[in-house]
Amino acid sequence: MEKNFARKIIYRLYCWPLSYQVGQRKIIIFGRRICRFSDESCKLHIKEHSFFFIYARINIVNILNMDLSVINTIASTREAELNFQIPQTEEARRGNEKQKEMGFKEAIRLHYKAVVWSLLLSVSCLMEAYDQKILFGFTGLPVYQKRFGEEVSPGKYSLSSKWTTLLTNGVHFGQIIGLFIAGIVVERIGYRYSIIGAMAVAAGIIFILFFAQNLHMLFAGGFVFGIPQGFFITLSTTYATDICPMALRPYLTTWNNMCWTIGALIVTGILAGFSNTTSEWGWRIPYAIQWAWIPIVTVICIFAPESPWWLVRMGKIEEARKSLVRLSNEENSDEIEATISMIKETNEYEKKIQEGTSYMDCFRGSSWRRTEISCMCGALSPMCGFALTGYGTYFFEQAGLSASQAYYFGIGLSFLSLFMDVVNWFLMARIGRRPLILFGVAMNTMVLFIIGCLGIHENKNTGWGLGGVSVAASVLCFSMITSLAVVPEVPSTRLRAKTTVVSRNVYNVFSIYNNVLTTYMINATGWGWGPKAGFYWSGSSAIFLIWAFFRLAETKGRTPTELDFLFEKGVPARKFNSTNIQLDDQINYTEVSVQEKEKS
Numbered sequence: 001m002e003k004n005f006a007r008k009i010i011y012r013l014y015c016w017p018l019s020y021q022v023g024q025r026k027i028i029i030f031g032r033r034i035c036r037f038s039d040e041s042c043k044l045h046i047k048e049h050s051f052f053f054i055y056a057r058i059n060i061v062n063i064l065n066m067d068l069s070v071i072n073t074i075a076s077t078r079e080a081e082l083n084f085q086i087p088q089t090e091e092a093r094r095g096n097e098k099q100k101e102m103g104f105k106e107a108i109r110l111h112y113k114a115v116v117w118s119l120l121l122s123v124s125c126l127m128e129a130y131d132q133k134i135l136f137g138f139t140g141l142p143v144y145q146k147r148f149g150e151e152v153s154p155g156k157y158s159l160s161s162k163w164t165t166l167l168t169n170g171v172h173f174g175q176i177i178g179l180f181i182a183g184i185v186v187e188r189i190g191y192r193y194s195i196i197g198a199m200a201v202a203a204g205i206i207f208i209l210f211f212a213q214n215l216h217m218l219f220a221g222g223f224v225f226g227i228p229q230g231f232f233i234t235l236s237t238t239y240a241t242d243i244c245p246m247a248l249r250p251y252l253t254t255w256n257n258m259c260w261t262i263g264a265l266i267v268t269g270i271l272a273g274f275s276n277t278t279s280e281w282g283w284r285i286p287y288a289i290q291w292a293w294i295p296i297v298t299v300i301c302i303f304a305p306e307s308p309w310w311l312v313r314m315g316k317i318e319e320a321r322k323s324l325v326r327l328s329n330e331e332n333s334d335e336i337e338a339t340i341s342m343i344k345e346t347n348e349y350e351k352k353i354q355e356g357t358s359y360m361d362c363f364r365g366s367s368w369r370r371t372e373i374s375c376m377c378g379a380l381s382p383m384c385g386f387a388l389t390g391y392g393t394y395f396f397e398q399a400g401l402s403a404s405q406a407y408y409f410g411i412g413l414s415f416l417s418l419f420m421d422v423v424n425w426f427l428m429a430r431i432g433r434r435p436l437i438l439f440g441v442a443m444n445t446m447v448l449f450i451i452g453c454l455g456i457h458e459n460k461n462t463g464w465g466l467g468g469v470s471v472a473a474s475v476l477c478f479s480m481i482t483s484l485a486v487v488p489e490v491p492s493t494r495l496r497a498k499t500t501v502v503s504r505n506v507y508n509v510f511s512i513y514n515n516v517l518t519t520y521m522i523n524a525t526g527w528g529w530g531p532k533a534g535f536y537w538s539g540s541s542a543i544f545l546i547w548a549f550f551r552l553a554e555t556k557g558r559t560p561t562e563l564d565f566l567f568e569k570g571v572p573a574r575k576f577n578s579t580n581i582q583l584d585d586q587i588n589y590t591e592v593s594v595q596e597k598e599k600s
Contacts, residue, residue, distance in 0.1 A: 006120075009127070011329050027341065037473040063511065066125060092150065098339075099234065100386045102246070102247045104247050107245045107247035111245050111327065111328050111329065113327050113329065114244050114248070114328065115244065116253070117243065117304050117305065117327065118239065119252070119255060119303070121240070121301070121304055122236045122259045122296075123233060123297050124235070124236050124257040125236045125237070125260065125263075126262055126266075126293070127297065128229045128233045129259060129260035129263025129264060130263040130266055131171070131225065132171060132229075132263075133268075133270075134287070135167055135171065137268060138271075138283060141275065141282065141283060142157075142275065143277055143278055143280070144282070145281040154391070163219075165519045165520075166215075166219050166520070167218055167222060167273045168518065169511075169515050170219045170223040171225060171229065171507075172226065172509075172512050173223055174222070174224055174225060174230070175226040175227070175229050175504070176230070176508050176509070177226070177227060177230065178229060178230020179230035179504050180230075180504050182231040182234055182497075183359065183497050183498040183500075186238075186497050187313075187498075190233050190310050190314075191238075191242075191306060191307050191310065192304055193301075194235055195231055195232065195235055196301045197231075198230075198231035198232065198298055199228070199294050199301075200298075201228045202228040203291065203294050205225045205228070206290050208221035209222070210284055230501075233504060234497065234500045234504050235497070236259075237256050237500065238500050240256065240488075241253060241488040241489060242308070242309045243327050246558075248558070249485065250428040250556075251429070253488060254428060258421045258422075262418065264414050266409065266415075267286070268411045274286065287389065297365030298377055305323040308321075308327070308340075309347075310342070312343045312344055312347055338391060342559075346561050346564065350495070356499075357494050359502065361495060361498075362495055362499050362502055367499070367567075369567060370490045370567055371502060371503075371549070373486065373490045373551065373552060374487045374490050374499050374500065374502070374503040375502060375503045376548075376552075376572045377486045377487050377503065378504055378506045378507040379506050379507055379544075380441075380504050380544060383505065383514075383544050384448075384537065384540065385448050385533075385536075385540065424436070432554050432555075432557075432577065433486050433489075433554060433556060434548075434552050434553070434556075434573075434576075434577070438545070438549060438552075441545045444541050445541040445542050446538075448535075448538035448541055449534060449538040451531050452534030452538060453534075454531045457533065465540065486552075487503050489555040490553070492563075493560050511567055517533075521533035550574075551573050552567070552573055553567075554569075554573075554577040558576075566579065
């Protein structure tokens with residue numbers, strides 16, 4: 001019985017640590033099916049996809065009789081060192097070293113063209129933000145409420161909770177479909193043509209929204225409009241990650257956050273201008289403005305260089321070389337060749353680890369852990385009550401402000417978020433992603449709890465008003481934790497687009513759940529919780545904080561090649577920042593303390 005028990009326990013190891021106490025020594029093993037048994041003996045084999053972090057360095061484990069007491073360990077030591085034979089050419093090593101050594105100023109000087117193209121293509125993300133925020137904004141627009149809502153009191157109209165939920169979530173349903181299509185299409189035709197095709201489809205769909213006669217048309221238009229949006233929200237981010245050097249990665253991926261904020265700011269400003277309009281143009285014109293983005297983004301995509309990573313995967317090496325020339329200011333052709341060599345060898349190494357590039361491959365081998373992190377970071381916003389911040393204008397209206405005054409407060413919130421996005425640029429580059437997210441989630445948990453407490457206030461108007469002010473504080477926290485940098489950085493380069501798609505769809509699923517609950521929590525025709533909804537989302541935010549502490553890996557300062565090694569060898573999340581990797585003919589992997597790393 002002891003034999004069978006030992007066999008099952010050891011053989012079925014997955015990602016979670018398993019601890020054995022042997023005498024005075026403790027062994028902690030991380031791995032996935034790392035043991036191989038035979039009829040005669042049992043030995044512990046280090047496979048290519050396994051990694052051990054052990055407090056005692058393990059000699060060959062002999063479990064001839066399946067008796068755990070015979071496990072022999074060598075003296076305990078804090079440092080565990082493993083050597084992995086990974087072939088690296090001189091050019092590929094030089095390309096990796098160039099990425100790691102390049103500072104911000106040098107990266108701007110050599111790759112300002114990549115910066116410009118990334119910023120320009122992110123306009124598609126701004127368009128998507130405008131499209132989504134306008135649905136939330138319409139809930140407080142009087143002419144829209146009167147046209148599509150129902151009278152709740154003499155002279156006052158409001159959309160029912162049912163239709164508010166359907167309209168805000170219809171886009172998310174469409175995005176789920178569009179995202180899966182985008183992940184397949186981009187691998188076939190590339191980033192540029194994928195976005196151009198999506199823009200053409202979006203141009204026709206806007207007619208449905210502009211000429212809508214009832215709520216059913218609005219829902220149908222929002223649903224199908226979500227399909228091309230699925231292309232915009234993921235491809236601009238992964239494109240930026242592909243074309244920019246490591247030193248600029250946090251800035252350009254965070255720029256997409258800023259585009260969302262700018263899109264929300266534009267929406268709030270436009271709706272504030274139409275808040276006193278009594279004709280139907282008050283809600284039709286904001287929809288029509290969406291046509292303005294399409295020719296701008298289409299022209300940008302026509303002239304933009306394609307991702308060199310995608311071109312290498314397609315075997316178009318010469319085109320990848322030309323793309324790198326267009327994206328950089330490198331005068332030395334050797335540097336271009338070094339980058340090409342690095343991309344090729346990273347691609348080959350990832351193929352060796354995992355051949356496929358399908359959606360199912362995102363959940364196989366070491367990729368499943370990378371997908372988990374991307375998905376959880378994608379779910380971060382809805383899990384932590386982000387929809388509550390979208391009701392800031394509604395909070396102020398309930399506190400007694402006019403619609404136009406409430407919208408101006410909403411503009412203030414957008415500027416506040418924009419300011420924090422800029423601050424976030426510098427924080428991410430200096431302290432990394434993990435500390436910033438942990439701190440932001442912790443602060444957000446407390447702020448949401450405070451919002452809930454304010455809902456208990458006896459004076460309802462005062463409670464709503466203070467709740468709105470607290471929403472402003474929550475915006476500050478979200479600016480720290482909703483960075484898109486982690487989502488495209490964590491996946492392997494071959495699965496980056498598809499993993500980002502899966503992550504965004506997790507975001508959509510949780511957003512649907514979030515929007516349904518928040519709408520009923522806040523709306524007067526629903527449950528009428530008001531600011532007390534903060535209690536619920538505070539608890540949800542606390543759950544995410546616990547996950548992030550144990551599972552969120554730090555990607556700051558890591559090249560794609562290094563991230564491949566770290567995930568493939570199963571390094572614990574809290575050890576990512578304290579792990580040194582030397583890229584040479586023999587890849588040396590050593591776990592050291594942060595202090596030792598800084599000294600070196």
